[in-house]
Ligand SMILES: *[C@@H]1O[C@H](CO)[C@@H](O)[C@H](O)[C@H]1NC(C)=O
């Protein structure tokens with residue numbers, strides 16, 4: 001019986017730690033594309049310092065290299081890259097010692113003359129998305145915008161706004177400015193609407209890295225749509241209960257195990273002559 005409760009306790013503990021151990025990546029960027037020479041700082045904000053989150057990246061010629069290991073300077077929990085160059089183009093993420101990872105962000109550094117200013121974080125369904133086509137000196141020249149290789153339209157002011165984005169707006173965007181050049185392409189992803197309101201996106205946007213256990217799963221497109229507005233709330237409530245209950249149960253089991261153990265010790269320490277030795 002004791003073995004079973006110990007196993008159960010272990011299981012519940014791992015369940016608990018897997019749901020509480022999270023980190024987020026904070027970036028000081030207004031665009032995922034940039035010209036060479038810009039300074040960037042990225043921070044792994046952690047719930048649990050002992051997890052040892054570090055910033056890592058994949059570039060065209062490096063895999064999983066850590067900040068400070070040939071690139072970037074570590075300053076506390078922040079990694080600073082003072083002068084971005086083309087070679088810094090890549091995927092950046094936070095990773096714990098145990099291998100848990102945050103969401104990743106793409107950073108594109110160009111030595112060219114045009115960038116597409118596009119959000120670093122995924123856009124939420126229903127939001128407006130504004131893309132700006134820029135040269136180093138100007139952001140309001142007439143520009144052509146493209147999605148997945150097809151021309152969309154020319155914007156005389158260099159800004160293209162897509163109102164109320166939907167999942168179908170997800171894709172690979174680029175732009176060009178005549179007689180100056182073309183931007184690199186950027187993948188823009190659109191995520192489902194969250195159930196809670198999140199603060200508006202600013203230049204310092206916290207990025208949640210692992211999906212919270214209490215965030216509803218993404219809708220299954222093959223399933224009929226859920227009509228009840230109460231579903232997310234109920235889901236979260238039930239989920240919180242499910243997360244909270246193991247904690248109570250494990251506390252209870254721990255308590256009863258401890259009592260059991262103490263009783264056992266008292267019995268075992270009774271000597272052959274009947275003298276009782278107290279364990280301290
Ligand atoms: C980084 O590169 C490795 C090896 O190619 C790959 O397995 C991993 O998924 C990459 N990580 C990200 C976040 O793209």
Ligand SMILES: *[C@@H]1O[C@H](CO)[C@@H](O)[C@H](O)[C@H]1NC(C)=O
Nearest residue numbers: 142143144154176177178179
């Ligand atoms: C974009 O590039 C195409 C092909 O080079 C060119 O025909 C078009 O005029 C350019 N558009 C703008 C706005 O520069």
